[in-house]
Amino acid sequence: MKKLGVTSLALALTLGLAACGNSEKNSSESSETSSPDTKPVSQQEASVKVTDKVFYTWENESIGDIPQIVAYAALKNTGKTSVDVRNTKLTYLDKDGGVLQSTSASQTLIPSIAPSMIAPGETAYLAISEDVGETFKDVTDIEVEVSPEPIDFGLNTLKAENVKVVKTDDWGGDIHVTGYLKNSIDQEAPTVEAAAGLYDKNNKFIGAIFPGTDHQISLQAKDKTSFQLGVPSFPSDKVKDVDHAEIQAMAVKFE
Known part of the structure; x- marks a missing residue:
C-alpha cells in the first residue's frame, strides 16, 4: 500500500511538471507570436x-x-x-x-x-x-x-472662396492668386500657412506659390479675410499654361 502511494505521488508530480512545462512553452509561444509593436x-x-x-x-x-x-x-x-x-x-x-x-x-x-x-x-x-x-x-x-x-495637436483647415488666378505682363510674365479664406471655427487663427498649387487645363501640376512676407495671413474666429499668393517668382514662360489654382491653408488649433 505504501509503495502504491509513493508511485501515485510520483505520477502526480510528473504530470504536474509536464503541465508546468507546457504552460511555460505556451506562454513563450504566445509571447513570440503576439509581441506588440512598440512604436506609437x-x-x-x-x-x-x-x-x-x-x-x-x-x-x-x-x-x-x-x-x-x-x-x-x-x-x-x-x-x-x-x-x-x-x-x-x-x-x-x-x-x-x-x-x-x-x-x-x-x-x-x-x-x-x-x-x-x-x-x-x-x-x-x-x-x-x-x-x-x-x-x-x-x-x-x-x-x-x-x-x-x-503631431499630437489639432489643425484647422481653412476654406478658400472666390479664388482667382491673375496673370500680368510684369517681368516678361508674372502670376499671383487671390481670394478669401474663411475660418469656420470659434477660435482665432493668428498664423495661417497657405499655398496655391498651379495646374493647367488638363489638371497637370505646374508649380506652386506662397504668400509674400508683406502678405501674412491671420483670422479672427468665424471670420474671413482676403489673401494674395505670389512667391517665389514663377517662370515667365510657364505663366500662360496656368489654368487654375488649388488652395491649401492651415492653422493650428489651440486646446
Missing part, C-alpha cells in the same frame, strides 16, 4: 506621398535676368494622423542619376513648404528657387524625400 500608433500611421514634382531653369527678369532653377512638388498626407512635413529633402540629379546637390526645406532662408503641417488627405506644396551656378547646369531630374513627423 501615430508613428505607424504617418505617411506622405509625393504626388507630383517638376523643375524649370529660366532667366528671372525681376532680378536682372539671373539664371535660376526652381523646383516644385505636391506632398499628400496619405496616413491617418496629422503630420509636420518640414523635414523634406530636395536632391538635384544629373543624367546618370548622380547627386549634384541636396537642399533641406527646413533650412532655406524663406519658407519653402506650405502648409508645413497637414491633416490626413490634405496636400502641402514645396517650392525652392536657387541661382543657377555650375552645379545646376547639368540637372536633368529631381528627387523629393519626405520624413513626416506625427
